[in-house]
Amino acid sequence: MSIARPGVRIIPIHGKTPKIHDSAFVAPGCTLIGDIEIGADSSIWYNCVLRADVFTIRIGERTNVQDGSILHCDPPRPGDPDGSPLVIGDDVLIGHMAMVHGCVIHDRGFVGLGAIAMNKAVIGSDAMLAAGAMLTENKVMGARELWAGRPAKKLRDLDDAAVMGMRAGVMHYTQNAKDHAAAIDAAED
Numbered sequence: 001m002s003i004a005r006p007g008v009r010i011i012p013i014h015g016k017t018p019k020i021h022d023s024a025f026v027a028p029g030c031t032l033i034g035d036i037e038i039g040a041d042s043s044i045w046y047n048c049v050l051r052a053d054v055f056t057i058r059i060g061e062r063t064n065v066q067d068g069s070i071l072h073c074d075p076p077r078p079g080d081p082d083g084s085p086l087v088i089g090d091d092v093l094i095g096h097m098a099m100v101h102g103c104v105i106h107d108r109g110f111v112g113l114g115a116i117a118m119n120k121a122v123i124g125s126d127a128m129l130a131a132g133a134m135l136t137e138n139k140v141m142g143a144r145e146l147w148a149g150r151p152a153k154k155l156r157d158l159d160d161a162a163v164m165g166m167r168a169g170v171m172h173y174t175q176n177a178k179d180h181a182a183a184i185d186a187a188e189d
Contacts, residue, residue: 007027008027011033011034014053020036021042024041026044030048035057036050037059039062039090046068055086058088062090062170064094065100069099070100070101072102073101074101084120089106089107090107091167092111094111096113098117101117102118102119103117103119104121109126110166111123112130113131126166130146133148135151145158
């Protein structure tokens with residue numbers, strides 16, 4: 001039996017229904033459609049849209065997708081038999097109003113506020129796509145790299161302090177999601 005998720009629209013399509021781990025937080029106002037899997041202790045914040053109507057969206061554990069973000073994918077087609085699923089690892093931070101489309105974000109990757117990551121782009125482990133940046137198709141960010149601009153280009157490698165800051169952000173959002181879930185439950189009573 002799945003837990004109640006007040007104010008969340010969960011829409012099956014093409015025989016696929018979103019699968020959300022019981023410990024994951026999905027805020028009111030979100031819409032989740034189709035072939036989505038969300039791992040343990042992850043959080044999808046207010047007014048996000050995750051649309052896996054044509055292919056798959058996979059989100060690991062302790063990952064957060066912040067308010068107003070849009071996640072989508074592209075199907076296999078002639079000339080592109082692999083398609084562009086959206087694959088997001090564990091401990092990933094995705095900032096407010098980001099657009100993440102058919103790419104791969106490795107464990108502990110970071111997508112800044114309002115950033116765009118396009119089909120077949122790759123964000124490496126502990127790498128940061130800066131706020132407002134646009135990572136175009138097929139671009140690959142290595143581990144611990146900071147990329148910025150439109151189109152995004154590598155600025156520099158991240159130092160230990162920046163990496164530790166991102167990890168602290170993951171812990172903050174994991175706890176904050178539990179606080180919001182409790183507040184929503186209390187408001188429903």
